[in-house]
Amino acid sequence: KNQVEQSPQSLIILEGKNCTLQCNYTVSPFSNLRWYKQDTGRGPVSLTIMTFSENTKSNGRYTATLDADTKQSSLHITASQLSDSASYICVVTASTGTASKLTFGTGTRLQVTL
């Protein structure tokens, strides 16, 4: 069964600090992995997407890593800002030649405080 597990479930950090969110998956056959940011009351917004051959992808202060061997990904947020407070969702796509299926993690809820 395809699964995506994220940790921690929630996290509180001080503004300006760095943090790392984890995503472990058991999805096969692997196609790509995305990180989404979902603000409260809004739909998710894509941050990064990585395929099998990519092991790091940056988007401003967000840097995602992918280890396809261990089936782990991380999202590192540098110099956090109050606006980073949101849920971060890891999504893994399984794809065969004829069909694709997305599996969503339950997300990590990040709160950045003063």
Place this chain on the structure above:
Amino acid sequence: GAGVSQSPSNKVTEKGKDVELRCDPISGHTALYWYRQSLGQGLEFLIYFQGNSAPDKSGLPSDRFSAERTGGSVSTLTIQRTQQEDSAVYLCASSLRWRTYQETQYFGPGTRLLVL
């Protein structure tokens, strides 16, 4: 251009009533998806439409749920005889195409459904 829009933004209904949720995808996007997000849960895939192909309904939880997409654009998700467990945020997303490695889904703001 405009993003994905959904209506209504909030819907309160009584158990047993039917509801219709609407999604307007980004113009030109051929793929459209419906998801459900329950409190504290991850996104749950419901159904997707790709162009004129038959929709993938594999995620619909019961036959009370149905969806259609008219003219390859606007989509409506219908829930018949609503139950309290149907209470959730229903998210719609669209993308240019399906089955593309670099595909990105653009999400709407969601419809918050509460069944009393």
